[in-house]
Amino acid sequence: MKDIKIKVNDLSLYYGEKKALNEITMDIPANKVTALIGPSGCGKSTFLRCINRMNDLISNVSITGQMLVEGVDIYDKNVDVVNIRKKIGMVFQKSNPFPKSIYENIAYGPRINGINNKAELDEIVEKSLRQAAIWDELKDRLEDSALGLSGGQQQRLCIGRTLAVSPDIILMDEPASALDPISTSKIEELIHELKEQYTIIIVTHNMQQAARTSDHTAFFYMGNLIEMGKTNSIFTKPMQKQTEDYITGRFG
Amino acid sequence: MNESESHFFSSKKSNSEVKGKIFIGITQLAVILIIAILFIILGIIIYQGRTKFSWEFISTFPTNGMTEGGIFPALIGTFILVVVMSIAAVPFGTITALYLTEYASENSKFAAAVRFSVRTLAVVPSIIFGLFGLGFFIQFLGAGADTVFNDGQLRWGQPNILWASLTMSLLTLPVIIVSVEESLKTIPRELREASLALGATKWQTIKKVVLPGSVSGIMTGTILAVSRGAGEVAPILFTGAAYYLATLPGSLSDQFMNLGYHVYIMSTQSSDVEKTMPIQFATTLVLLILTLSLNVVAVIIRSRIRRRAK
Amino acid sequence: MDSQLPIKQSFTKESLKKKFRLSEFLAEKIISSIAFLSIAIIFLIFIFVFKESLPLFSLGSDAKAKTEAQATTANKPESYGASSEELKPEVYGAETTEDLKPESYGAETTQELKPETYGSETAANDDLKPESYGDTPKEDLSVAPADEMMNEASQNQEGSDKTWSTFFSTEWVPVSDNPRFGLMGLLIGTLKVTIIAMLIAGPLAVLAALFTSCFASKRVKEIIKPIIEMLAAFPSVVIGFFALMVLASFFQDVFGYDSRLNAFIGGVAMALAAIPIIYTISEDALASVPKTYTEASLALGASKWQTAFFVVLPAATPGIFAALLLGVGRVFGETMIALMATGNAALLSANPFESVRTFAATIGSEMAETVFGETHYSVLFFIGSLLFIFSFALNAVAEFYVKGKLLKKFQGK
Numbered sequence: 013m014k015d016i017k018i019k020v021n022d023l024s025l026y027y028g029e030k031k032a033l034n035e036i037t038m039d040i041p042a043n044k045v046t047a048l049i050g051p052s053g054c055g056k057s058t059f060l061r062c063i064n065r066m067n068d069l070i071s072n073v074s075i076t077g078q079m080l081v082e083g084v085d086i087y088d089k090n091v092d093v094v095n096i097r098k099k100i101g102m103v104f105q106k107s108n109p110f111p112k113s114i115y116e117n118i119a120y121g122p123r124i125n126g127i128n129n130k131a132e133l134d135e136i137v138e139k140s141l142r143q144a145a146i147w148d149e150l151k152d153r154l155e156d157s158a159l160g161l162s163g164g165q166q167q168r169l170c171i172g173r174t175l176a177v178s179p180d181i182i183l184m185d186e187p188a189s190a191l192d193p194i195s196t197s198k199i200e201e202l203i204h205e206l207k208e209q210y211t212i213i214i215v216t217h218n219m220q221q222a223a224r225t226s227d228h229t230a231f232f233y234m235g236n237l238i239e240m241g242k243t244n245s246i247f248t249k250p251m252q253k254q255t256e257d258y259i260t261g262r263f264g
Numbered sequence: 265m266n267e268s269e270s271h272f273f274s275s276k277k278s279n280s281e282v283k284g285k286i287f288i289g290i291t292q293l294a295v296i297l298i299i300a301i302l303f304i305i306l307g308i309i310i311y312q313g314r315t316k317f318s319w320e321f322i323s324t325f326p327t328n329g330m331t332e333g334g335i336f337p338a339l340i341g342t343f344i345l346v347v348v349m350s351i352a353a354v355p356f357g358t359i360t361a362l363y364l365t366e367y368a369s370e371n372s373k374f375a376a377a378v379r380f381s382v383r384t385l386a387v388v389p390s391i392i393f394g395l396f397g398l399g400f401f402i403q404f405l406g407a408g409a410d411t412v413f414n415d416g417q418l419r420w421g422q423p424n425i426l427w428a429s430l431t432m433s434l435l436t437l438p439v440i441i442v443s444v445e446e447s448l449k450t451i452p453r454e455l456r457e458a459s460l461a462l463g464a465t466k467w468q469t470i471k472k473v474v475l476p477g478s479v480s481g482i483m484t485g486t487i488l489a490v491s492r493g494a495g496e497v498a499p500i501l502f503t504g505a506a507y508y509l510a511t512l513p514g515s516l517s518d519q520f521m522n523l524g525y526h527v528y529i530m531s532t533q534s535s536d537v538e539k540t541m542p543i544q545f546a547t548t549l550v551l552l553i554l555t556l557s558l559n560v561v562a563v564i565i566r567s568r569i570r571r572r573a574k
Numbered sequence: 575m576d577s578q579l580p581i582k583q584s585f586t587k588e589s590l591k592k593k594f595r596l597s598e599f600l601a602e603k604i605i606s607s608i609a610f611l612s613i614a615i616i617f618l619i620f621i622f623v624f625k626e627s628l629p630l631f632s633l634g635s636d637a638k639a640k641t642e643a644q645a646t647t648a649n650k651p652e653s654y655g656a657s658s659e660e661l662k663p664e665v666y667g668a669e670t671t672e673d674l675k676p677e678s679y680g681a682e683t684t685q686e687l688k689p690e691t692y693g694s695e696t697a698a699n700d701d702l703k704p705e706s707y708g709d710t711p712k713e714d715l716s717v718a719p720a721d722e723m724m725n726e727a728s729q730n731q732e733g734s735d736k737t738w739s740t741f742f743s744t745e746w747v748p749v750s751d752n753p754r755f756g757l758m759g760l761l762i763g764t765l766k767v768t769i770i771a772m773l774i775a776g777p778l779a780v781l782a783a784l785f786t787s788c789f790a791s792k793r794v795k796e797i798i799k800p801i802i803e804m805l806a807a808f809p810s811v812v813i814g815f816f817a818l819m820v821l822a823s824f825f826q827d828v829f830g831y832d833s834r835l836n837a838f839i840g841g842v843a844m845a846l847a848a849i850p851i852i853y854t855i856s857e858d859a860l861a862s863v864p865k866t867y868t869e870a871s872l873a874l875g876a877s878k879w880q881t882a883f884f885v886v887l888p889a890a891t892p893g894i895f896a897a898l899l900l901g902v903g904r905v906f907g908e909t910m911i912a913l914m915a916t917g918n919a920a921l922l923s924a925n926p927f928e929s930v931r932t933f934a935a936t937i938g939s940e941m942a943e944t945v946f947g948e949t950h951y952s953v954l955f956f957i958g959s960l961l962f963i964f965s966f967a968l969n970a971v972a973e974f975y976v977k978g979k980l981l982k983k984f985q986g987k
Contacts, residue, residue: 064461066457066460066461069457069460071369071370071371072370072371094463094464094465095463097460097461097462097463098462098463099463101461101462102457102461104454104457104458104461106454108452108454108455108457108458109458110455110458110459110473111455111476111477120459120462120464120472121462121463121464124462124463124464124465124468124472125463170458173458173462174461174462177462177463
């Protein structure tokens with residue numbers, strides 16, 4: 013158990029009166045890819061957004077239980093949500109580059125952290141873009157608008173932007189759902205490379221993608237965590253009937 | 265263009281079909297009538313105003329007891345008015361809009377009260393702003409300032425361009441708030457989330473993502489406010505507009521001439537209304553060109569923002 | 575977890591400890607306080623407009639005194655014949671002593687009884703601040719003999735009633751020996767213009783909105799909507815000028831009535847100002863009727879016009895009602911058009927072709943000539959307060975009543 017990065021204890025989330033997550037308890041290992049799967053509306057994205065407290069932005073959400081990251085409860089009163097988000101980056105379903113240049117998109121994070129030295133920024137931009145495997149494509153057009161990039165490039169740019177603030181954990185909310193197969197495979201490769209350094213949690217409704225990219229898989233259904241385990245075993249011999257039904261596509 | 269509708273199903277002319285035709289015809293007539301009136305007004309003012317309208321007319325002072333000459337001081341007065349007004353109204357309007365879209369929570373009673381107040385401000389008759397300007401800015405702030413700083417000497421406690429501009433800024437505040445709020449709403453939530461997920465604070469997000477994205481909205485609001493402020497007369501009737509001044513205002517505590525006010529006094533209180541008719545029409549034409557062209561620009565920018573939202 | 579290397583331990587209580595960010599705190603506080611300003615402005619407008627009219631509401635004698643003071647300033651004493659500098663023997667007799675400022679008192683009585691004695695309001699009086707008058711009666715009473723006292727008191731009472739009672743009279747003669755502030759003539763004038771304007775603007779704008787949202791093709795809609803809304807960009811002084819110079823003569827030629835500027839001309843001109851407001855809000859209301867309504871109706875075999883008339887229009891009624899209310903608010907408070915096109919005579923007549931004078935125009939034309947603090951000034955501010963309350967109420971009704979209705983309608987009870 014020494015490599016557990018995030019430990020979730022009885023985490024429940026309510027939208028007003030409605031319970032959207034029901035006493036989730038799970039351990040997420042460090043430097044591995046954990047996939048969250050389940051039918052739409054099952055709470056997997058909601059859960060993902062709990063990990064960097066993005067749900068704070070919604071006004072009537074309340075959360076009970078614990079979310080321990082390296083032993084620190086991030087929902088503790090004394091914890092600073094801004095610092096949490098610096099450590100736990102997020103890549104969204106729809107690529108959302110800022111309407112600025114490619115360079116400025118990557119430099120955004122460092123800049124808000126007070127880095128304004130041009131040389132330092134240059135270095136971070138190059139490093140992040142390399143890590144996001146997009147440096148070669150973009151190095152000659154750093155000053156172009158990020159909005160002119162293709163969907164796949166935009167999404168990798170967003171990953172690079174997340175890496176630029178050097179997070180520990182990267183959350184990915186269906187990062188390839190809007191992309192063509194070639195871009196998707198590039199993103200998947202990228203995920204594979206990144207797990208050396210980062211703990212990655214990815215939400216996907218694409219079963220093959222979960223099987224290809226993840227080490228562990230958690231299956232959510234109706235706000236409950238039904239089952240979690242090594243991806244191999246989840247996909248080959250699931251313990252729960254619901255999981256099996258979903259994976260084999262027999263789901264109502 | 266709608267006749268085809270009523271003929272669609274049957275070629276037999278039923279009673280209902282005839283009624284429908286008449287009904288649609290009436291609504292169509294209403295539209296045509298309104299648009300016709302609009303163009304008639306425009307046409308007559310252009311036609312009557314064109315003889316006097318010239319560069320000389322807008323660049324010279326009135327002469328001969330305002331029965332000849334141009335409208336230069338009125339133009340300049342209007343210009344100063346809208347500039348000072350914008351300086352006061354734009355920041356306040358923008359920040360209020362920021363509050364409403366970025367800080368107010370959905371069920372906040374305070375935000376609801378702010379919204380209600382803004383809409384109320386938009387429907388308060390403009391003459392009430394004039395009264396408020398007189399009662400608050402001139403009699404209260406101005407006279408108060410004179411007592412405290414000026415040993416009771418009358419300087420700020422009387423109508424002047426500053427008080428008129430501030431009065432006008434209250435009137436145009438809702439215009440700016442509504443425009444900016446509308447444009448803030450078109451900024452995708454994803455961009456805000458992207459910024460926050462990178463560890464930016466709320467204010468950093470607003471400064472670096474939200475505000476730059478709403479520049480065109482702020483511009484639209486400002487232009488609309490200027491257009492409105494340039495044309496309104498009631499609020500400045502007794503807060504600073506002057507009948508005639510031989511010189512341009514030299515400080516904010518001076519009175520000023522104003523295009524709309526000029527039209528008003530020339531057409532109702534001039535010594536020789538008949539003789540100055542061309543001047544009146546030409547002045548109206550200048551005012552109309554000013555307000556309408558500003559409005560067209562604002563509408564164009566606004567439709568671009570709306571397209572972006574889609 | 576304990577076994578993790580310290581280097582890798584990036585989540586510690588210390589590093590995540592809540593930080594106080596000054597800029598963040600300040601930004602939020604400043605932004606919220608500035609937002610509060612809009613609310614404050616509404617209150618300030620009410621307070622300051624109402625405040626200036628307050629003298630009318632304080633003890634009757636106070637208001638009365640102001641009336642008097644004003645009358646004095648406005649009048650040439652010469653016209654009073656009998657009046658002498660310090661005395662009003664006619665009324666006060668022995669009671670009059672300078673230090674008691676009987677003038678203020680006497681004045682009241684005078685107004686009640688014989689207006690000719692006004693001149694007795696002396697020049698000396700003019701220097702006095704009207705406010706000081708309020709205290710006078712008490713002083714007076716304490717000194718005056720008992721019967722006088724009674725007399726005084728009753729006169730005082732009548733005096734205060736009189737100020738108010740002039741409000742309900744029909745004559746608006748603010749500057750005269752005997753100023754009368756009959757609001758009725760103004761009210762009727764305002765109502766007349768409002769009704770005429772709404773009779774023209776209401777149907778026109780609503781029908782045009784109906785055409786735009788129900789019958790026009792998308793392309794046509796994109797052309798006519800901005801054009802009609804462009805009418806809102808016409809400054810009211812321009813519309814007033816147009817009415818004064820063009821409409822007035824035109825309609826006089828057509829109808830051949832006597833007074834060139836009248837309620838009808840004012841109403842027509844104000845309709846032009848109200849049309850874009852009514853049109854825009856009605857159009858929004860019509861466009862926000864759920865598509866399912868129209869589709870259901872069309873699917874049942876109703877024609878397009880039947881759907882528009884029997885389904886869409888009724889569903890949008892609350893919104894159209896709100897539009898009309900706001901249109902009324904616009905016309906009711908419109909100043910420049912009223913000033914320029916209605917003739918500005920407070921006549922009491924039902925004839926739409928007679929000149930009228932509206933509340934707003936009265937403020938606009940007379941405020942510049944009044945003197946700070948006199949009754950005329952206060953009365954104009956009082957009218958302003960009425961206008962403000964009226965438009966505030968209209969807006970509140972449009973907002974809450976209509977919104978409630980709409981919610982009920984579209985979301986079920």
